[in-house]
Amino acid sequence: MTAHSKWIQIAIVAALVAVLPFFFPSGYYYRVGALIFVNALSVIGLVILIGYAGQISLGHAGFAGIGAYSCALAPEYLGLHPALAAVLGAVISAGVAALIGRPILKLKGYYLAVATLGFGILVSLVLTNERQLTGGPDGMAVPELGLRDLLRDMGWRLSGGEFWYAICGIVLVVGVWIALNLAASPTGRAMRALHGSEVAARTVGIDVARVKLQAFMISAVYASVAGSLLALQNRFITPDVAGFMHSIEMVSMAVLGGVGSILGAMLGAAILTLLPQVLTVFAEYEQLVLGAIMISVMIFLPRGLLPSIAAKLKGRDE
Amino acid sequence: MKFMSTTALAMLATFGLATAASAEIKLGASLSATGPAAFLGDPEAKTIEMLIDDLNAKGGINGEKIDLTLYDDGGDPNKARTFATRLIEDDEVVAIIGGTTTGTSMSILSVAEDEGIPFISLAGAIQIIDPVKDYVFKTPHTDRMACEKIFDNMKKNGITRIGMISGTDGFGASMEAQCKEVAGSYDIEIIADEIYGPSDADMTPQLTKIKNTEGVEAILNPGFGQGPAIVTRNASQLGIELPLYQSHGVASDSFIELVGPEASEGVRLPGTALLIADILPEDDIQRDVVMAYKTAYEDKYDQNVSTFGGYANDAFLLMVNAMEQAGGEDPDAIREALEATDGLVGTTGVYTMGPDNHLGLDLSAFRMLEIENGGWKSIN
Amino acid sequence: MLTVKGLRSAYGRIEVLHGIDLEVKSGEIVTVVGANGAGKTTLLKCLSGLQPVTDGEMIFRGEVMTTVPAFRRLKLGLAQSPEGRQIFTNLSVEENLRLGAFLFTDDRVERDMEDAFVMFPILKEKRHLVAGGLSGGQQQMLAIARALMGRPTCLLLDRPSMGLAPLLVAQIFDVVKALKARDVTVLLVEQNAYGALKIADRGYVMETGRITMEGPAAALISDPQVREAYLGI
Ligand SMILES: Nc1ncnc2c1ncn2[C@@H]1O[C@H](COP(=O)(O)OP(=O)(O)OP(=O)(O)O)[C@@H](O)[C@H]1O
């Protein structure tokens, strides 16, 4: 990837975040926008893990759960500011990823998928069963971030929707920037190299186990931050955030948009966040339509929407 | 300031489905009609839709029809919050009914509270209205009230020492905790305490332990779904003669069907008037309301009414009453009127709200019921 | 420079190397020739650390290598260009070369890359293209160039002529020969015994996991047995 295309991609994302609100007819669209950004963030994490490093995870919602519950638990039990709690969540997620990644990243393919799946289920079980701490399946409240009030005192009045749209948008742009820089860095190249051929990666001196672990940890941090953002803006969190369905949703978004491309991942996140909103009229068929879309994309555009379309536009000379 | 490019228009048109019609009161609802809580949300959604149709056919409120926007949040709190935002910001509703589960209700309520839109939840947890929030109300009684009702009945029967066997599912564990909190104030001592998992198929060992505990006078089983049915059957198989108290979580005819009339004989539980509609005495204050709802629902959907649909019915009655009182669609006026609700009769109980009480039910909302010959008998 | 003593290795319970002894001296080109399935690739994989060793010893520049993990061996100066090219097909040519220098961050990386482009001008032309789009010969050049980016003192080459047209084969062998001038010691594994022995200083013949013959390349090439079995003359 050239430096050139990196800045173009960041500019596209930043421009989208900044310009879209001009087309919003009501405050509700800020909410949808913020959700898309949050989902895009965790999907970018998966692009790093799946797209760059070629490792699958069906348990990443577990990290979203850690990030989300950190924002609920740390302020209550440790007296931490919610923003610091989000940072703590990211640190814990990275730590947990390092701990479990060491043994399970030795696995490949289906085995890795099942192991990560187990991890996700474990987290959601703990969140569900430790009801003294987490409120169990009923969930628990998350404290106010406080930044909005601060801005208001400074004379900058934002609605809840606008505020979270802005926060999530900014975090997303930063997330894109980090991911693109990573891709161009030696570590990112090493990830993409081991995706291509682990044997060759070893022969050029890449510590394959370590690079895989790095990808796993970085993607865990992305999911954790996304989970924190979700918790902080929803002000309430249930173990669903760590649930299997959420993990699957993340992977679906990544695969739909194109798992190797950051912009593609964002497109996937946008589509799968918007669809349920568009399909409310056909709520009963929502799952059906989603399934049909996923299957069609897998059959007709196996590399995902964006890469496939880009390839078509460029012509077939590649 | 709206710059509408054609592409943006096309994109937005797909989900800007709301149509502006004047002289209609816009009411919003987000319910879990599908998903894991569908057995609650489905009758709730059907109830609301039915009631709206009826009301509009009769001319609406003060001549204005009600325009209902109903979303299915599938039990997902995140979706529920998005729909709440959409209802308020996009559909511009003046009030919201919904939140089938505690999680979805908690998500909706913070939006409603922020935006100053009155909201009536259909979920059980006490934290929804305690502490009291200006715009948030709810119709179902709390688990704690069920515990109190049960202990009250035990006390009347001279029972002071009991054994508990609780499900570890969300409902069971929550009620177990509530019951233990209030047991002391009814002089009830829990001298045997057992649990079972949501997928356990045999509770004989736990029941045997309780049976063999010296001095146990009754058994209480907070739980939901299959568990209480198995407990009841096992207790009967073991020949346990002690009174068995079940919770409002299984207060439905299907529980008797599941257990069988013989094994369920003598089981006591707190239920609502709706469950015993057919045997309510003529002069019962709730009789008319309960029969009206039951008849209408069962005629329309050819399906038994449930307590949960009853919660929705009551929320609707409360809302309509408040809108009539408020004489319009100003959210703050509706909120005031809701808070001023006084003696409104619903299927769940009689509601009297106040600034520090956004539930408005007392223990009389529950009827203590006993199963007799495969049917219900009031033992108040 | 590189000494192998009594090396044994197995896939599961099936032993495929039954005690290999081999010696590569500094500045030499040494070739190991042998038929399909003789165990040549397995030997190289043992040397580069991709394949576990059950017995025996490998000493590289005075250090015992047997337990050093693969990714560290390059740092010690031992590079491998694996069989079947194994380039990173989804990355650009330039990225492949940069990955060859994964261990280094100094200015020499750019110079080495320019060197590689001088040695293989075609790679410069295609530097921004995806490596998977290169022809077989170009991919082999890239694999060798990438291995050289790791600044090896000793390069292990596994069948660089595999699947190439005769003209390209000659070109590849010329490149290998030229490595000598750059002070790179080469251990070359080949089925194309004639081509390999022609550019090598010394050679080993391998048969089903054993070394059956060794000597100066010129001697082997004229050995009647070798000629019959491997050169088809
Ligand atoms: N991954 C493996 N698992 C099991 N057996 C293997 C494996 N790889 C190679 N073998 C066996 O080990 C023996 C040596 O194989 P190797 O690849 O080292 O031969 P080679 O000399 O490189 O052959 P070629 O000239 O075809 O490349 C063969 O009998 C082969 O079948």
Ligand SMILES: [Mg+2]
């Ligand atoms: Mg081979």
